[in-house]
Amino acid sequence: MSAAPFGGDWFIGASRDKPVRFLSIVVPAYNENDVIVEFNRAIIGLFGKNSGCLAKSFRE
Amino acid sequence: MMAAATTPSSCCNALKAADPTIGIVDLSRNFGKEIALTAGLDYARGDVVVVIDADLQHPPELIPQFITRWQEEDAEVVYGKRGVAVGREPRKKGTSRAFLRVINSLSGELIPVDAGDFRILSRPRGRRFGPGSRATHRYMKGLFAWIGYRQNPNAL
Numbered sequence: 001m002s003a004a005p006f007g008g009d010w011f012i013g014a015s016r017d018k019p020v021r022f023l024s025i026v027v028p029a030y031n032e033n034d035v036i037v038e039f040n041r042a043i044i045g046l047f048g049k050n051s052g053c054l055a056k057s058f059r060e
Numbered sequence: 061m062m063a064a065a066t067t068p069s070s071c072c073n074a075l076k077a078a079d080p081t082i083g084i085v086d087l088s089r090n091f092g093k094e095i096a097l098t099a100g101l102d103y104a105r106g107d108v109v110v111v112i113d114a115d116l117q118h119p120p121e122l123i124p125q126f127i128t129r130w131q132e133e134d135a136e137v138v139y140g141k142r143g144v145a146v147g148r149e150p151r152k153k154g155t156s157r158a159f160l161r162v163i164n165s166l167s168g169e170l171i172p173v174d175a176g177d178f179r180i181l182s183r184p185r186g187r188r189f190g191p192g193s194r195a196t197h198r199y200m201k202g203l204f205a206w207i208g209y210r211q212n213p214n215a216l
Contacts (some may be wrong), residue, residue: 005173018131024106024183025123027114028096040075040082046120050105 087117110180126180139179141172165214 025043029036076082085099097111108130112118118140126138160173 018107020107020127020131022106023108023110023123023127024104024190025110025112026097026104027112028100029072029114030090030093030096032114035114035116036071036075039116039120040079042116042120044079046123046136 104183107183108179108180109183112178113176122178124179130180130182137179137181139172139175141173142176 027036027039072082072084072086076084083103085096085103087096087099101109101111110123110126111121112123126140127192129135130138138150157173160171164171
């Protein structure tokens with residue numbers, strides 16, 4: 001386990017049986033721009049921007 | 061991160077431009093939260109999927125704890141259950157419990173009381189909400205109107 005508790009390495013290989021290589025976060029939203037921005041800020045604070053532990057965009 | 065938005069949003073597009081890990085499912089109109097969640101689950105690609113509201117009523121800092129429990133315990137889904145201290149107003153809590161009591165009496169007590177939408181689940185479990193689980197009995201005239209978008213009449 002990585003020393004960084006919320007870093008990508010923390011997830012990769014943390015469990016041999018249930019590896020979490022990518023994590024998707026599904027967030028329903030409707031006309032909530034300020035809320036979404038604040039939520040995104042909180043997630044980046046936890047996991048880091050482009051940390052690699054978040055899900056890839058489905059369009060890529 | 062997957063945002064299931066229900067209106068075209070320059071805000072969401074700006075977030076995606078700044079962070080390529082963000083994906084947006086942009087629906088044609090407001091179909092409601094349940095449909096937005098379903099769409100998000102359809103497109104989610106992670107090994108596990110977190111379902112969470114955007115308004116931070118569910119603490120995101122619990123996500124790593126959810127994942128740890130999901131990995132260490134024999135569970136495919138880990139969901140948040142509201143404690144006594146994290147309550148809503150008593151009247152709303154009462155009506156919610158009454159609603160669940162009725163639903164559970166009809167369905168065999170499947171829905172846990174005091175549980176919100178905040179949860180993580182294996183992606184294959186999320187796929188259970190996919191196209192195979194859609195309703196099969198359809199009224200197409202109604203559905204054509206239901207899908208939204210601009211629709212113009214043309215005289216015959």
